[in-house]
Amino acid sequence: MSILKLDEVTKVYEGKVAHLAVNLLSFEVEKGEFLAVMGPSGSGKTTLLNIISTIDTPTSGDLLINDINPLNLPKNELSLFRRKHLGFVFQNFNLLPALTVEENMILPLTLDDQPVEEMKKKVKILAEQLNLTSILEKRPAEISGGQAQRTAIGRALIHEPSLILADEPTGNLDSKSAKDVLEILTEVNKKRQTTIIMVTHDPTAASYCDRVLFIKDGQYFNEIYKDDRRQTFFQRILNVLSLLGGNVNDLSTIRLS
């Protein structure tokens, strides 16, 4: 069953020079899948993520999340839709500095006005899983990047959304913290069957996923599925990236001449 379905989604930024950010992009994401979206800078990754986040609307094409087309929802219900179905993890963590780790995590629940007992229970379980129990009372300024990102993951998970959107979640982390975060995402994906879409530059990060989708200049470029060993998957990702980075057309012209 597909949880997300994009059908010929196109986004054009109007202006003095019209810019085609996403061009006729179609793909599906199955429930419980961990998808990475890769592509060079300016390839439209962020626009794509914003469209899926429903905070940006495509110029044409259709989008289905959980069989609901968010494009047809009025503004207010769209917000409620996001609140119910989506969870976000950002590159800069974007924790609210005034709130403690615990308070940051329960934020989505308070907005939904859930009973306090329920919140306490959920925080306790999640904090143990994310290894945050000892720092629940700390503020974002007092914790490390890895801890901050784990808190952000906790915030994205606590209301049990059907889809988690992660924008470069390891972009600001050292390799050890990045590994921790990726392992946690994988674990969450496996144990909770949470669908995750992760935009990333980092091939190591992408190698933790089930599938990697490559886009270039807003268009579908290629996709590869993981195999038994992460090491070989990583190698294949690198291969595609080298194709993406170097100009494919240039190479062929050289050959032809």
Next chain:
Amino acid sequence: MTFQQFAYRNVIRNSRVYAAFFMASIFSVMVFFIYSMLMFHPNIEDQFLQDIAFGGMLVAEIILIIFTLFFLFYSMSAFLQARSKEFGILLNLGMDREQMDRLIFIETMILGFISIAVGIFFGFSFSKFFFMVIREMFLLDSLPLYLSWKPFALTIFVFLSLFITISISSAMYIRKKEIIQLLKGNWRKSDDVDFTKWKANLGFGLLLAAYSLVIISTYYMNIEMSIIIIILATVGTYYFFTDSILYLLHQIRKRKNLYWHRYRLIAFAEVSIKIRENARMFFIVTIVSTIAFLSVGVVTSFSTFTGQYRALNPVSIFYSSNWDNPFEREHIMKITNQLQSDNLSYELVKFNVKKQTSSSNGEVVHLIRESEINSLAISLKYPILDLPAGKAQFLTDIKETMGNDNEQEVQTVLAESSVPIYIQGVYDYQLFPSFVMDKQTIIISDEDYRLINEPLMGYGVNESNITYYAFHVPEWLRTKNVGTDLVNIMTSSLANTNHNPNPFYFENPGLDYSVIQATFSLLLFTGLLVAAVLLLAAGSFVYFKLYTDLERDKKQYDVLRRMGVTDRELVKIVNRLLIPQFFLPWGLAMVHSTFSFLFLQALWVDLAAISIAMEMLLVLAAFTLIQVSYFYLIRWRYIAHIQI
């Protein structure tokens, strides 16, 4: 592009940011200038008026300067903080610290020059209008616009030194920071909220003590108490903002059932930070708003005072003469001449007051004839009396009867002349000044009056008589020039004693009133203008602070919006964030004012029987209205900024 041009463009192109700041500083320059115009006015001849004009304006100007200094310093540092990234880049590009100091100095001075120039321009334009208002208040013949270098020099000197102080100190502020700190932008220490528990309790305790003292004073008035109350309240307010309120919020945040609820989570956390950052500002705003409310409130109550003053002093000019007064004819001649030369129409009623001993309590009483009372009552449009022989009425003295009810019905005999009278009821209008009504005054019928032939025991034939001259002048407010020499005699001989050594007594309520009115009106005007400056400045300060944190706030709201917070909910969160910042200092100022009014009310009742509750309520309501509309204005701008 020269260095000066660079600084100039920085200011001009940031003019939208500086708009609110400009408005507040221009306004304060303007008000300062108008005050100094009055202070140096050459045409105020009346020495007394000159004294109040000069004194009142001086106090107002000092308050203005102190406040403007705080205001400029706070807003300058808020601006620099907002622009710290820019300074970081400049330093990174190789600007040295000295150039940076110069840049900030030039920029601040450009701001200063423009504010001073525009402020003085507007101030001068509005001076004429201001003088017209003042002229009406003081009933002066003319108060022309004049041109002198003094007000200009004073204003320019004061504000130039203010701006120089500010620019040097704000340059220091930036100087201490490392480039890396500047580049990172916000150098807020931490988002943690710190407070000390004992200070928090001290804040609550002091405020509570101050309020309790006020309540106690309404029963046992003691003027010296007011100083203690003021000190307690001021220190209490300071700790209230720096610690108590944070402690209170902390207590709420500990209770998860209360705290983990919809918008409260974000609102309480953010509010704690904003309050901690702005505590001192809130303190200043509270204290100054209280003073402003009070001065305006007290003066507004003056309209009540006019009505009641008239009721207490219905006789426009009063002269009483003892039997041995050699100046009687001379003085009355003088008064009538002055009234005539001022073109004031008047009616004169003469009272021959007799003294007798009342047998019922053995005390001396004053006796006035019914027909004399009636001729004054007709002039004043009071009800007239019709007493049959043997009947009498007390004449009320409001100050005397306050609290203790007179015996309403007394059967007595005027001992010396053996005239029996039956006193029934009170003629409930204050006709004569309390000062001369030191004995009980009784109105008797003309028939009985004629029967009183014997003088007071131990006195000669005419020695127990007093004569009252009551002038009724319809235009009583214009009598302030009448009998000024008599007033001077009265004030000098009654300055230290309650006993009148002169054989006469004189009172001119019109003159007394004009003095009181002028003082009060000046207070009102000063209070109003200072209050306006403060409200504007306080409001724009909240705006700067919001502006400084805008980048950070924008990011937060973006996260919240992604998380599925609807626009309506966002407005609710913004409300919960802004309302405390606007209404907390202000609400406390309200509470302070209310208690101060209670105190004043108690004090007032001791001075004169005047109720000021209604006026105070009106003033508080008016200020609330202004504050609410200001809140909506700023909220509208803020939401427009964060909704992109």
